[in-house]
Amino acid sequence: RVNMIEAGKRQVRVDFGVEDATQKREYWFHSDSDEIQPYLSENPPTEKARLSAENEGSSSNQTHSTQKEEVVQLSLKDSVRFWLPHRKKSWVLAPANVYAKSLFELKLNSGSEIMLETIQKDGTWKRKEIPRHWRELEVGDVVDCCDTMKKWYESEVLKVKTDDRGKPHVWIHYIGFDSRWDEWMDTESSRLAQRGTHSKPRQEKQYGHKGPPEVRGAVGLANLGNSCYMNSIIQCLSNCADLSEYFLDQTYAEDLNSSNGRMAEAYATVLEALWNNQNSVIAPRLLKAEAGRKRKEFRGFQQQDSHDLLCCLFDGLSADLNRRTLMATSGPEPHAKETKKEEPEDVKLKHVLFWSGYLAKNDSIITDLFAGTEQQVSKCLSCKDRYVRFNAYSFLSVDIPKKWSLLGGSTVSLDDCLNTYVDTDVVEGVTCEKCKAKRRKEKGTRLYTLPSVLVIHLKRFRMGWYSGEKVNQHVNFPVEGLKIGGKLLSQDSSEPNTIYDLFAVSNHHGSTHGGHYTAYA
Numbered sequence: 001r002v003n004m005i006e007a008g009k010r011q012v013r014v015d016f017g018v019e020d021a022t023q024k025r026e027y028w029f030h031s032d033s034d035e036i037q038p039y040l041s042e043n044p045p046t047e048k049a050r051l052s053a054e055n056e057g058s059s060s061n062q063t064h065s066t067q068k069e070e071v072v073q074l075s076l077k078d079s080v081r082f083w084l085p086h087r088k089k090s091w092v093l094a095p096a097n098v099y100a101k102s103l104f105e106l107k108l109n110s111g112s113e114i115m116l117e118t119i120q121k122d123g124t125w126k127r128k129e130i131p132r133h134w135r136e137l138e139v140g141d142v143v144d145c146c147d148t149m150k151k152w153y154e155s156e157v158l159k160v161k162t163d164d165r166g167k168p169h170v171w172i173h174y175i176g177f178d179s180r181w182d183e184w185m186d187t188e189s190s191r192l193a194q195r196g197t198h199s200k201p202r203q204e205k206q207y208g209h210k211g212p213p214e215v216r217g218a219v220g221l222a223n224l225g226n227s228c229y230m231n232s233i234i235q236c237l238s239n240c241a242d243l244s245e246y247f248l249d250q251t252y253a254e255d256l257n258s259s260n261g262r263m264a265e266a267y268a269t270v271l272e273a274l275w276n277n278q279n280s281v282i283a284p285r286l287l288k289a290e291a292g293r294k295r296k297e298f299r300g301f302q303q304q305d306s307h308d309l310l311c312c313l314f315d316g317l318s319a320d321l322n323r324r325t326l327m328a329t330s331g332p333e334p335h336a337k338e339t340k341k342e343e344p345e346d347v348k349l350k351h352v353l354f355w356s357g358y359l360a361k362n363d364s365i366i367t368d369l370f371a372g373t374e375q376q377v378s379k380c381l382s383c384k385d386r387y388v389r390f391n392a393y394s395f396l397s398v399d400i401p402k403k404w405s406l407l408g409g410s411t412v413s414l415d416d417c418l419n420t421y422v423d424t425d426v427v428e429g430v431t432c433e434k435c436k437a438k439r440r441k442e443k444g445t446r447l448y449t450l451p452s453v454l455v456i457h458l459k460r461f462r463m464g465w466y467s468g469e470k471v472n473q474h475v476n477f478p479v480e481g482l483k484i485g486g487k488l489l490s491q492d493s494s495e496p497n498t499i500y501d502l503f504a505v506s507n508h509h510g511s512t513h514g515g516h517y518t519a520y521a
Contacts, residue, residue: 081125083115091115092132134194135187137170140262144198145172146191147181152198156293158182175289178300213280219273222283225301230288232517233310236504238274239521240453246365247271255321255364263316266290290316306506306517307397307457314366314394321364347375347388347492351448354390362392370394372451375490380432381440388492390448395455396421400471414477417458422446422488446490450498454484461512470511477502 083091117127137143137157145155159171161184168187173179185192213219217238221231238244246252247268256264266287273282292299295312355373362371376389399420403412424444432439460471485497504521 081117081119083117083127135192137168137187142175142195143172144193144195145174145185146193146198147174152193153177154195154199156289158293173292173299176301178302179292179296211280212277216277217275219275219279220281222281224283224285224288226303227284227288227301228517229304229306230284230291230298230309232306232506232519233313234270234274234284234287235519235521236506237313238271239504240369241503242369242452243365244271244275248275252321252365255323257320257322261320263287263290263294263313264320267313267317303514305461306508310395310455314370318362318364318366321366323363324361348494350388351375351390355392355449358392366394369453370451370455372454373448374445375448375492376445377443377490378430379442380435381426381442383432383434383439385432385434394451395457397457397459399459400473400475402473411474411476414456414475414482417475418456418484418488446493447484447488447495448490448493449495450484454500460508470508 081093083093117125120126134143137160139157139160141157142154143157144152146152153174153176155172155174157170158173160168161171162168169184170187171182172185172192173182221234223231248271252264252268266284266289270282270284270287273279288298291309291312294316295308297304298309298312351373359367371392371394374391374393376391378387378389379385396418398417401412401416401420403416422445424442427441427443429438430441431437432441458475462469462471480501482500482502483497484500489495489497504519507518507520509516509518
């Protein structure tokens with residue numbers, strides 16, 4: 001039984017009592033120690049303690065250190081393991097990475113119970129893990145499900161609930177079909193069966209055509225219904241060298257956290273198939289299924305927006321690869337501080353505080369490569385008082401202004417579009433804290449820091465009187481040497497003018513009523 005919790009230290013003391021109180025054992029679990037395993041002491045061993053123990057008596061300073069630092073006696077490596085409570089008073093063996101999890105993730109509270117098992121003298125474990133019955137369904141499980149037309153399909157469990165009588169029900173999604181067919185189902189229903197017993201197994205292979213591509217990485221993506229919006233983004237991100245190397249050399253596995261990891265694993269599978277030089281065309285089914293699990297609009301075969309898919313992918317990868325624990329990220333999102341500006345140094349300090357707070361909850365490869373910060377300034381036109389606010393961004397969504405050339409065509413430059421992002425507006429009737437009255441205020445946004453990889457989203461779709469419209473103005477942009485600086489950067493920023501070279505474009509052809517996505521990469 002868990003008797004004490006120190007959440008801040010991410011440790012838990014567990015007392016294993018027996019009828020004979022003299023045989024009572026006490027173990028401590030630490031997630032910040034060098035070796036993640038049960039200890040017989042409250043304090044995990046430190047390098048200083050080990051050195052003191054090894055050199056005890058060699059000098060007075062070392063002897064003093066040994067007396068101050070407790071030398072912790074470890075239980076034998078891999079000599080104990082513990083089990084977590086499961087439904088119906090059963091036990092499930094804790095996974096190997098459980099010691100690295102926080103108490104919040106393990107859902108251990110004072111009074112909760114866990115079971116500790118000690119290895120036998122012959123090196124074997126007495127307790128055998130009983131596999132979970134397939135009808136004890138959990139979120140993410142895949143089963144066979146019979147629809148109302150008596151046809152069986154592989155289906156995924158998206159939700160689990162218990163009715164008033166205590167009977168479990170699951171929210172079933174038919175894999176590959178629109179979410180409108182999703183339904184609640186009793187786990188004991190005859191329409192549910194163990195995976196693979198009634199339906200045809202899905203093709204888990206990620207390719208459609210064997211044989212190496214003409215150029216390594218120049219691999220086609222099969223259109224899964226209307227998934228060109230997703231394929232276009234995959235081709236663009238696949239050619240982001242730093243991101244692809246991070247996945248291909250398996251560095252991502254070191255950052256994979258316990259939030260689930262399914263999006264990151266699915267994306268890694270696609271990248272491996274794109275760059276292993278074995279297939280000329282692949283079908284990213286697994287990644288599409290994960291996108292559909294994150295957001296229901298991606299579950300069917302309807303056309304969607306590529307920028308929405310990019311946001312979904314960024315969110316999923318950020319969560320799966322966040323280097324911060326769930327304990328650290330469970331609080332409210334860090335928000336920008338609105339502060340009165342006295343000196344530029346004050347603004348710099350506020351930015352440091354904002355960015356450190358942001359990284360405390362959002363520290364992943366997506367942040368490393370794509371995140372920058374913007375400065376929003378509000379200035380009273382009467383007293384000239386300024387207020388500063390910071391926000392993080394992973395892409396710049398810019399409007400396309402209307403311009404006409406001498407030749408009669410509609411054309412703008414990418415610089416024209418970027419300037420719309422930092423345009424200054426005057427707002428009437430805003431209360432000024434210094435004037436204590438409603439005043440005219442000037443509000444504007446400037447970039448404060450720039451990311452390693454800059455994503456620019458051209459807002460080509462607008463809401464219209466009927467069903468929206470697409471902005472078809474031609475946008476001129478440089479393939480090399482896009483300069484970000486000058487008006488775009490805040491006067492308080494120390495960021496130098498930065499030159500970007502283009503490596504990918506996601507294109508949309510058509511209108512709001514239908515179209516097709518392609519990519520240059």
